[in-house]
Amino acid sequence: MTFPGSLDDRDALRAVRLAGAEPVPLWHGEKWLSDVVAVVLPGGFSYGDYLRAGAIARFSPAMQSVIDGAKNGMPVLGICNGFQVLCEAHLLPGALIRNDHRKFVCRDQRLRIENAETAWTNQYEAGQEIVVPLKNGEGGYVADPATLDALEADGRVVARYLGDNPNGSYRAIAGITNEAGNVVGLMPHPEHAVEELTGPSTDGLAFFTSVLQKLVGIPA
Amino acid sequence: MTPSSAAQRSLIDTVKAAKKSSDAQQPYRELGLADNEYARIKEILGRRPTSSELAMYSVMWSEHCSYKSSKVHLKQFGDKVPVEAKDILLVGMGENAGVVDIGDGWAVTFKIESHNHPSYVEPHQGAATGVGGIVRDILTMGARPVAVMDSLRFGPANAPDTARVLPGVVSGVGGYGNCLGLPNIGGEVAFDSTYLGNPLVNALCVGVLRTDEIKLAKADGPGSKVVLFGARTGGDGIGGASVLASASFEAQGKTKRPAVQVGDPFAEKVLIECCLEIFAADLVTGIQDLGAAGLSCATTELAAAGTGGMAVDLDLAPLRDETLVPEEILMSESQERMMAVVTPKNLSAFMAICEKWDVTATVIGEVNDSGRLTMRWHGEKIVDVPPRTLAHEGPVYQRPIRRPYDQDALNGDHGNGLPRPKTGEKLRSTALKLIASPNLADKSWITDQYDRYVLGNTVLAQPEDAGMVRVTDERWRAEHDGEDSTLGLALATDGNGRYTRLDPYAGAQLALAEAYRNVATTGARPLAVTNCLNFGSPEDPAVMWQFSEAVRGIADGCQQLGIPVTGGNVSFYNQTGTSPILPTPVLGVLGLIDDVTRRTPMAFDQDGHQLYLLGDTRDEFGGSEWAYVMHGFLGGKPPAVDLDREKLLADVLINASRDGLVDAAHDLSDGGLFVALAESCLRGTTGVRVIVPDDVDPFVFLFSESAGRAIVAVPRTEEVRFTDMCTARRLPATRIGVLDVLESAIEVQGQFRLPLAELRTAWASTLPDLFG
Amino acid sequence: MARVVVDVVMKPEILDPQGQAILGALGRLGIEGVRGVRQGKHFELDVDESVSEETLHRLADTLLANPVIEDFSIHR
Amino acid sequence: MARVVVDVVMKPEILDPQGQAILGALGRLGIEGVRGVRQGKHFELDVDESVSEETLHRLADTLLANPVIEDFSIHR
Numbered sequence A: 001m002t003f004p005g006s007l008d009d010r011d012a013l014r015a016v017r018l019a020g021a022e023p024v025p026l027w028h029g030e031k032w033l034s035d036v037v038a039v040v041l042p043g044g045f046s047y048g049d050y051l052r053a054g055a056i057a058r059f060s061p062a063m064q065s066v067i068d069g070a071k072n073g074m075p076v077l078g079i080c081n082g083f084q085v086l087c088e089a090h091l092l093p094g095a096l097i098r099n100d101h102r103k104f105v106c107r108d109q110r111l112r113i114e115n116a117e118t119a120w121t122n123q124y125e126a127g128q129e130i131v132v133p134l135k136n137g138e139g140g141y142v143a144d145p146a147t148l149d150a151l152e153a154d155g156r157v158v159a160r161y162l163g164d165n166p167n168g169s170y171r172a173i174a175g176i177t178n179e180a181g182n183v184v185g186l187m188p189h190p191e192h193a194v195e196e197l198t199g200p201s202t203d204g205l206a207f208f209t210s211v212l213q214k215l216v217g218i219p220a
Numbered sequence B: 001m002t003p004s005s006a007a008q009r010s011l012i013d014t015v016k017a018a019k020k021s022s023d024a025q026q027p028y029r030e031l032g033l034a035d036n037e038y039a040r041i042k043e044i045l046g047r048r049p050t051s052s053e054l055a056m057y058s059v060m061w062s063e064h065c066s067y068k069s070s071k072v073h074l075k076q077f078g079d080k081v082p083v084e085a086k087d088i089l090l091v092g093m094g095e096n097a098g099v100v101d102i103g104d105g106w107a108v109t110f111k112i113e114s115h116n117h118p119s120y121v122e123p124h125q126g127a128a129t130g131v132g133g134i135v136r137d138i139l140t141m142g143a144r145p146v147a148v149m150d151s152l153r154f155g156p157a158n159a160p161d162t163a164r165v166l167p168g169v170v171s172g173v174g175g176y177g178n179c180l181g182l183p184n185i186g187g188e189v190a191f192d193s194t195y196l197g198n199p200l201v202n203a204l205c206v207g208v209l210r211t212d213e214i215k216l217a218k219a220d221g222p223g224s225k226v227v228l229f230g231a232r233t234g235g236d237g238i239g240g241a242s243v244l245a246s247a248s249f250e251a252q253g254k255t256k257r258p259a260v261q262v263g264d265p266f267a268e269k270v271l272i273e274c275c276l277e278i279f280a281a282d283l284v285t286g287i288q289d290l291g292a293a294g295l296s297c298a299t300t301e302l303a304a305a306g307t308g309g310m311a312v313d314l315d316l317a318p319l320r321d322e323t324l325v326p327e328e329i330l331m332s333e334s335q336e337r338m339m340a341v342v343t344p345k346n347l348s349a350f351m352a353i354c355e356k357w358d359v360t361a362t363v364i365g366e367v368n369d370s371g372r373l374t375m376r377w378h379g380e381k382i383v384d385v386p387p388r389t390l391a392h393e394g395p396v397y398q399r400p401i402r403r404p405y406d407q408d409a410l411n412g413d414h415g416n417g418l419p420r421p422k423t424g425e426k427l428r429s430t431a432l433k434l435i436a437s438p439n440l441a442d443k444s445w446i447t448d449q450y451d452r453y454v455l456g457n458t459v460l461a462q463p464e465d466a467g468m469v470r471v472t473d474e475r476w477r478a479e480h481d482g483e484d485s486t487l488g489l490a491l492a493t494d495g496n497g498r499y500t501r502l503d504p505y506a507g508a509q510l511a512l513a514e515a516y517r518n519v520a521t522t523g524a525r526p527l528a529v530t531n532c533l534n535f536g537s538p539e540d541p542a543v544m545w546q547f548s549e550a551v552r553g554i555a556d557g558c559q560q561l562g563i564p565v566t567g568g569n570v571s572f573y574n575q576t577g578t579s580p581i582l583p584t585p586v587l588g589v590l591g592l593i594d595d596v597t598r599r600t601p602m603a604f605d606q607d608g609h610q611l612y613l614l615g616d617t618r619d620e621f622g623g624s625e626w627a628y629v630m631h632g633f634l635g636g637k638p639p640a641v642d643l644d645r646e647k648l649l650a651d652v653l654i655n656a657s658r659d660g661l662v663d664a665a666h667d668l669s670d671g672g673l674f675v676a677l678a679e680s681c682l683r684g685t686t687g688v689r690v691i692v693p694d695d696v697d698p699f700v701f702l703f704s705e706s707a708g709r710a711i712v713a714v715p716r717t718e719e720v721r722f723t724d725m726c727t728a729r730r731l732p733a734t735r736i737g738v739l740d741v742l743e744s745a746i747e748v749q750g751q752f753r754l755p756l757a758e759l760r761t762a763w764a765s766t767l768p769d770l771f772g
Numbered sequence C, D: 001m002a003r004v005v006v007d008v009v010m011k012p013e014i015l016d017p018q019g020q021a022i023l024g025a026l027g028r029l030g031i032e033g034v035r036g037v038r039q040g041k042h043f044e045l046d047v048d049e050s051v052s053e054e055t056l057h058r059l060a061d062t063l064l065a066n067p068v069i070e071d072f073s074i075h076r
């Protein structure tokens, strides 16, 4: 899905292609999702992130269809800005705020996959450590304690930062899922870890093969 | 009509009025025009200029836009274009950016530009709009921008004002580039007290296009529409171009309006995508970005390069501030604007794409064959000029040149008395102190604020010797079974103010040689050059000598290396009071690699690989980091330049990469061999054991800055092939050690051992300790 | 035409990195006596007289503030 | 202890991209009648009674606002 100001949309298309699926570019202004079976909301600075990251993008015509689809079980992955959009759209709880050190940060980040059963993580092992790029200015995950406790208790924390907390996220949360496990929001960028040549690893590819496994049962 | 604009109307200076009152007093001096320049304007027009015309001439004839002091020198870049490079130059100097042919139907355009003064006034916005401006230059050529780089100079790292300027500049470069989705793949950061009141912010952008898609800035075809699109015009940066660039920044600080422009990277991102869609549909006959001198520049340059005439109705320009008067509209440097020339047939398709991207687009005029650029405001003619006289026929000066009085004294004092470390222990502490010095320390506090991954084609980025991106696109994949291309381009920027102060001719060539070497170290073949010439006042004959020598050095150097200068930028008046900065030509070299999977990275990762030093090491410490850090000393001569040797070294490095003979390579520059070893170890996973060759002084071996050198890590299985190649080509290659995974230190046998953990702490903590 | 101001602040239980950073910088500036700082957003809207309270509330609640982490106040 | 509010807005002649983006979004939200939006910063300070007007002014001028591009107002 491309919003005005999306940046990692081409990378998401490439990752889907490398995972063996056919990527379809979607435009935020088109209400109909044609016949796509899963949606990736990519990283970027939709609408410049001027108000709050993701705050304006969620009102796009296409987002209404994504929200309906997500409620009906369609897999949706929000990466970075996409995660922010999902929170703003209330498909996921909590919010993402300015990094605690107030700087943009780009680095190769170690993560632990905590939940390997979602539509987007079933090709990982629970507890598996991976390295993917992280790059954000507003990546601090926050929510009230009750929400955080509930996320932990339900196993809805999908990935956690290892090593130094890069942005002040509560409980080092890097990604979460909804109750049904079809909607995942993730601050780091698995789509930038799909090729030996351009990424720090190829650890990110399994997010995209996971959804294929989920949809058509073909392990890539 | 609001009352205020009615009042303005009575003040409008029209062509009719100018004809009637040819002797009226005009504030041309305040606008930076000299007496003789004003007289020439009157002569061209056959009357006095209207105030709008005066505004246009003043910005277009400013140093910044007219290159009046530098033109006679820059000519050499054209005169000395190397013969072997002529056929790759699709567009040479003079356009918004040069374009080079890279084969397979692809072309590359790249350019570096300064935004020094605005970055001192408002570091974040100044740097941000610097990136925005250079990206629009690249876009204007019809290219998709694919990467940016930034070359930065600040005052002493521990100076209070550096704590204001540096973080702001870095957040500006990062904020703007990150928001455009352009990977930052490299640059430089250096500190010196001469930059304290005058930091340097040079931004480079590179773009990729198909050879049949090149766009030019020309208004062709009578009847074609002139469309202004992008942001609305506001009052920001009024007078910026002429005032900021033609008088020392300090002197006018209080009297003139602050020339701060605020960037809107989101608007620019949308503008980029909108333009690329317009280009793909082939809807423009000419296009120009609005940068310095805003509308004055865009209209005159488009008209001058095309059919020759243009009529503009200035009332139609969409404004952010309705109180602006024509002079201000013409001088405004509001960001994120473009101007296109569109045939009537294509206009509705053009407008539809703008609408899709929510970009404001307005027809403000029409091309004609009158040979004049005319503008109307509230129904009156306020501008009627021959456009070439603004765009191309500005004043040209042969400024006086004089070798600085202190040059001989400076070159004569070689610092022979500076105490050198003699024992292993002293060498070790020197090494630690150097690696922790701000110029040599880890820059990741800065570069971690830049996105290097976006677009998914970054093969190498900082701290590698050169940035490298894969050249590919949807069209390529469609033609090649969905596979990406393996073609890549590499880029490095370098400049060394101290070397250039000691010898501007050699210093500029050393910067060129280093950027060239950095590109070759990664395995790419150097192809073309861009440059940003940062100097003091051209009215100072000593500065002008530095400038002319540097330009001559670059032109000769490029000719000898066989790579053409395709474009660049001159920034004069970089000084505090009357003290100029160190003369700082920054050179950007573009290279090409057929197969990016063959690139050579800098990290030492392979246990047991043999370490070779390529090139000759001499006792050369003039202008060195060692003299600067340990003794605060600058004197003598910079290291000797040998461009034939640089070519030879590059050939060896490129062949070694292609044939898979080396697994890591790193060029030697500031701080010499020790610093290069440290950087390669800290980037990788192994330590090294180093042997000092018998006949060499360990201090010179470790810290000399002799040019034309690199280190390479050679697998044992390839050692014979590699050394045979060096022997056959007569490149000195000395085995100086071995990579050792268990050692986890730099061990200089018989001298000292420095654990990597200790080294890393010293290297990595300097900038975070200073900037938080 | 009326000028409406909407101020948005983080809920007290949410970390405010900007406010913290300012508090930290005060010491270096030699300014004493400031005990707490919170940074929020300030919007100045020019609206037609016809715009209702409900509309303004909806605007603040859905767009200008994120009620998950922020509180807002409207001053007409 | 006193609550002091400092509001910081872009100078009128300076571009305000934030405000522009919000104005654009209003259409999609179906909210009409809003003619202009400017976005600024809002600070809430808890200060000792002893803190003088001059100190607050200096604080706003050096730390909270960037006087090159922004104006501020202090409400005690």
Ligand SMILES: Nc1ncnc2c1ncn2[C@@H]1O[C@H](COP(=O)(O)OP(=O)(O)O)[C@@H](O)[C@H]1O
Residues within 6 Å of the ligand: B149, B150, B151, B152, B184, B185, B186, B187, B188, B189, B443, B446, B447, B461, B462, B463, B464, B465, B466, B467, B493, B494, B514, B518, B667, B669, B670
């Ligand atoms: N401001 C910057 N922006 C991006 N990359 C930078 C910047 N400063 C330094 N770098 C990167 O850090 C690395 C080391 O820089 P430098 O020591 O100047 O290299 P060299 O001496 O080989 O030219 C290079 O990869 C360079 O591109």
Ligand SMILES: [Mg+2]
Residues within 6 Å of the ligand: B464, B465, B466, B518, B667, B669
């Ligand atoms: Mg280098």
